[in-house]
Amino acid sequence: MSSSIPVDDIFALFGMKREFSLDEKELEKKYFDLQKNCHPDKFVTESVPVKVARHEESAKINTAYRILRNPLARAEYLLVGFGKPSPELLTEIMEIQEKLVNAGTMEEIVIMQNFAESEKEKSIANLKKYFSTHNLSKAAEETVRLKYLTKFSEEIKARRKSAAA
Amino acid sequence: MKLLDITEPGQHSIAIGIDLGTTNSLVAIAENGHARVIGGLLPSVVAYEKIGKISVGEEAKKNPLAIHSIKRRMGNAGEKIDVTGKKLTPVEISAEILKVLKKRAEKLLGYEIKKAVITVPAYFDDTARNATKDAARLAGLEVLRLINEPTAAALAYGLDKGAEGIYAIYDLGGGTFDISILKMENGVFQVLATAGDTMLGGDDFDREIAEYLGCDLYEARRKKENSSKEFEKLIAPYIDRTLQICADLIEDSGIQKNEIKGVVLVGGSTRIPLIKKRLKELFGDKILSDTDPDETVALGAAIQAENLIKGSENLLLDVTPLSLGLETMGGLAEKIIQRNTPIPFSASQEFTTYQDGQSLMKIHVVQGEREMVSECRSLAEFVLSGIPPMMAGTARIKVIFVIDADGILTVSATEETTAKAQTVTVKPSYGLSEDEIEKMLREFMENARADITERLLKESQVEAEIAIKTVNDALEKDGDLLAENESKAIESQIASLKKLMKKNDRDAIDFATAHLNKICAPFAEMRMNRAMASVLQGKNIDAIAKKL
Numbered sequence: 001m002s003s004s005i006p007v008d009d010i011f012a013l014f015g016m017k018r019e020f021s022l023d024e025k026e027l028e029k030k031y032f033d034l035q036k037n038c039h040p041d042k043f044v045t046e047s048v049p050v051k052v053a054r055h056e057e058s059a060k061i062n063t064a065y066r067i068l069r070n071p072l073a074r075a076e077y078l079l080v081g082f083g084k085p086s087p088e089l090l091t092e093i094m095e096i097q098e099k100l101v102n103a104g105t106m107e108e109i110v111i112m113q114n115f116a117e118s119e120k121e122k123s124i125a126n127l128k129k130y131f132s133t134h135n136l137s138k139a140a141e142e143t144v145r146l147k148y149l150t151k152f153s154e155e156i157k158a159r160r161k162s163a164a165a
Numbered sequence: 166m167k168l169l170d171i172t173e174p175g176q177h178s179i180a181i182g183i184d185l186g187t188t189n190s191l192v193a194i195a196e197n198g199h200a201r202v203i204g205g206l207l208p209s210v211v212a213y214e215k216i217g218k219i220s221v222g223e224e225a226k227k228n229p230l231a232i233h234s235i236k237r238r239m240g241n242a243g244e245k246i247d248v249t250g251k252k253l254t255p256v257e258i259s260a261e262i263l264k265v266l267k268k269r270a271e272k273l274l275g276y277e278i279k280k281a282v283i284t285v286p287a288y289f290d291d292t293a294r295n296a297t298k299d300a301a302r303l304a305g306l307e308v309l310r311l312i313n314e315p316t317a318a319a320l321a322y323g324l325d326k327g328a329e330g331i332y333a334i335y336d337l338g339g340g341t342f343d344i345s346i347l348k349m350e351n352g353v354f355q356v357l358a359t360a361g362d363t364m365l366g367g368d369d370f371d372r373e374i375a376e377y378l379g380c381d382l383y384e385a386r387r388k389k390e391n392s393s394k395e396f397e398k399l400i401a402p403y404i405d406r407t408l409q410i411c412a413d414l415i416e417d418s419g420i421q422k423n424e425i426k427g428v429v430l431v432g433g434s435t436r437i438p439l440i441k442k443r444l445k446e447l448f449g450d451k452i453l454s455d456t457d458p459d460e461t462v463a464l465g466a467a468i469q470a471e472n473l474i475k476g477s478e479n480l481l482l483d484v485t486p487l488s489l490g491l492e493t494m495g496g497l498a499e500k501i502i503q504r505n506t507p508i509p510f511s512a513s514q515e516f517t518t519y520q521d522g523q524s525l526m527k528i529h530v531v532q533g534e535r536e537m538v539s540e541c542r543s544l545a546e547f548v549l550s551g552i553p554p555m556m557a558g559t560a561r562i563k564v565i566f567v568i569d570a571d572g573i574l575t576v577s578a579t580e581e582t583t584a585k586a587q588t589v590t591v592k593p594s595y596g597l598s599e600d601e602i603e604k605m606l607r608e609f610m611e612n613a614r615a616d617i618t619e620r621l622l623k624e625s626q627v628e629a630e631i632a633i634k635t636v637n638d639a640l641e642k643d644g645d646l647l648a649e650n651e652s653k654a655i656e657s658q659i660a661s662l663k664k665l666m667k668k669n670d671r672d673a674i675d676f677a678t679a680h681l682n683k684i685c686a687p688f689a690e691m692r693m694n695r696a697m698a699s700v701l702q703g704k705n706i707d708a709i710a711k712k713l
Binding site for chain 2: 030035036039040041042044045055056058059060063065066135157161
C-alpha cells in the first residue's frame with residue numbers, strides 16, 4: 001500500500017524554486033492567484049469538458065498546496081527515494097514512544113505535549129539547514145524523525161482530550 | 166431533463182440562493198452584489214392532505230400529520246416515509262419545500278427560475294449532499310453549487326461589513342450545528358477548518374422544554390424566548406456540547422484563540438441569551454450578532470449565485486468536513502483524504518492482492534474519523550472483478566478518490582498491471598438514479614395537468630369536513646365551557662356548512678368554513694386555557710425538581 005505522489009513538479013506548478021525553505025505568505029498568494037484562474041466556481045456556465053478540465057486543474061493545485069504548506073509533506077516530497085532511518089534514530093523514537101505510553105497524569109501529558117511541539121520546531125529548523133546545504137541524506141533522516149514527532153504530537157493531543165474528558 | 170426545458174430570455178440568466186433549513190427555509194436573490202430575501206421564513210413543514218394536495222409552510226403546520234425537520238433525514242435518503250396513502254423519500258419531501266421557494270421567486274421576478282445555489286450544513290455527509298441535489302432536480306432546479314452554511318454566512322457578512330482576518334462562524338439552526346474557521350482576505354474566503362454535529366439544534370431545546378412542561382413544541386418554542394433559569398438548565402448540556410466542538414476545532418486547526426477576530430452568530434437558535442453568554446466566556450468580547458441570524462445564510466447563497474452566473478473577483482475556498490477512506494484488513498478504515506482538505510481534491514492509493522490467484526477485490530468506501538470501519542459511515546461498496554491470476558502481492562490496484570466543489574465524492578478503481586484496466590466508478594448508494602428522477606418529474610408534470618377546478622372544489626369540501634370534525638370533537642370534550650347561545654350558534658353554522666358542501670359552489674363553501682372557524686376562535690382559546698391549567702395541576706413540585 002502506498003500513497004501516490006504527484007509526478008509533476010509541484011514547485012514549478014507554483015512558480016517557486018525547488019527548495020525546502022519557502023516564504024509561506026508568498027506561497028499562499030500564489031495559491032490564491034492560481035485558484036482564481038481555475039477554481040470550478042469560475043466556470044459554472046461553461047461546457048462540460050471545460051468544467052472537467054478546470055476541476056482537475058483546481059484539484060491538482062489543492063493537492064500541491066497541501067504538500068507545499070506542510071513542512072513534513074514538503075520534505076517527503078523532496079526526498080522521494082532516499083534511504084531508511086538509522087538505528088540511532090529508531091532507538092530515539094522507541095524511547096519517546098515509551099515515555100508517551102507512561103505519561104499518565106495530566107501534568108505528564110502536558111510536559112510530553114510541550115516536548116513534542118518544541119522537538120517538531122527544532123526538527124523543521126534542522127531540515128531547513130540540511131536542505132540549504134544540500135545534505136540530503138541527513139535531510140532524509142530528519143524527515144523520518146519529523147514524521148514520528150508529528151505522529152507523537154497527534155497521539156498526545158488525543159490522550160489529552162480523553163484525559164480531560 | 167428535457168421535460169422542463171423551456172427556453173428563457175437571455176437577459177434572465179439569474180439564479181437564486183436557498184437556505185434549506187431544518188425548521189425554516191428561505192430564498193434570496195442578489196443583484197449587483199446586493200442581496201435581499203424574498204418573502205419571509207417558510208417553515209420547513211410539508212403536509213400531504215387527503216386528496217393529493219400538498220401544503221408547505223404555515224398552512225402545513227395545521228395538519229397534525231405534517232412532516233417536520235425532514236432535513237434531519239437527508240442522510241438516510243433511501244428511507245421511505247409514510248404519508249397519507251403512499252411512501253415517499255426525504256428527497257421527494259424536501260423537493261416540495263424547494264418548489265414553493267422557487268415559485269415565490271418566480272412570482273416576484275415574473276419569469277421562470279431554473280438555477281440555484283443551495284446551502285447545506287458544512288458537516289453534511291456525502292449522502293445528504295447528494296440527496297439535496299436530487300431534491301433540487303426534482304423541484305426543477307439545477308444546483309449551480311452546494312455551499313456550506315457557515316461559508317455562505319461568512320460571504321454575506323464579509324462582503325457586507327468588509328471584514329478581514331480570521332473569523333469563526335458559529336451556526337446553530339433548528340436541527341444542525343456547525344462551526345467553521347475562515348480567513349477572509351482581499352475577497353478570498355478560505356475555510357481553514359470546520360466541525361459540527363448534524364443532529365444537534367434548537368429542535369432539541371424545544372423537545373426538552375416541551376417534555377419538561379408537558380406542553381407541545383409550539384408552546385415550548387414561545388417560552389424558550391423567555392430564557393428563565395430553569396430552561397437554561399435544560400438546554401445547557403447541548404450548549405456545552407457545541408462549545409466542546411468549538412474548543413476541539415480550535416485545537417485541531419492549530420489556530421490560537423487570540424487570532425480569531427470575531428465570532429459571527431448564525432441560525433435562529435443563537436438568539437438564546439445563554440449562548441451569547443457562554444460564547445463570551447470562551448472567545449471573549451468578540452461576539453458579532455449585528456446581522457439577522459435567520460437571513461445571513463440565504464443572503465450569502467444569493468451572493469454566491471450571482472457570482473457564479475456573472476463572474477466575480479471573489480473566491481470561495483472550502484474544505485471537506487469529514488475524512489474519506491477505505492476498509493482494509495481487519496475492518497480498519499484507511500484514510501485517503503483527510504478532513505479539512507481543500508476541495509476540489511483528488512487522491513489515490515495503491516493496494517495489492519493478499520492471496521495467490523485472487524481475482525476479486527472488495528472496495529468499501531467510508532466517511533468519518535474513527536479507526537474502525539464499523540464506526541464510520543458506509544458510503545458505498547463495490548467489487549473490482551477480473552483481476553488476472555497472479556501471485557499474492559503482485560497485482561497493483563489503484564483506487565482514486567475525487568471530491569468535487571460540491572463536496573461530493575466519486576471513487577474509481579483500476580487494476581494497473583494488465584494492459585486492459587478494469588475501472589469501476591461508484592456513486593453513493595442512496596442517491597436517486599437518473600431514471601428515477603425522470604420518472605418522478607414526469608409524474609409531477611402529469612399531476613399538474615389534472616383538472617384544477619375539480620381539485621380545488623374537492624379541496625374546499627375536504628377542508629370544510631376537517632373543520633366540522635374538529636369542532637364536533639371539541640364540543641364533545643369541552644362543550645361545557647360554552648354558554649347555551651354560543652353552542653347553538655356554532656351548531657347552526659355547522660348545519661348550513663353541511664348543506665353547502667353538497668353543492669358545487671367553492672367560494673360559498675370556503676366562506677362558510679372561514680366563518681365557522683371565526684366564531685369558534687374564542688372557544689379554542691377557552692380550551693387552551695383549560696388544557697394549560699390541567700398541565701400545571703398535574704405536575705407536582707417533586708417531579709419538577711427531579712428533572713432539574
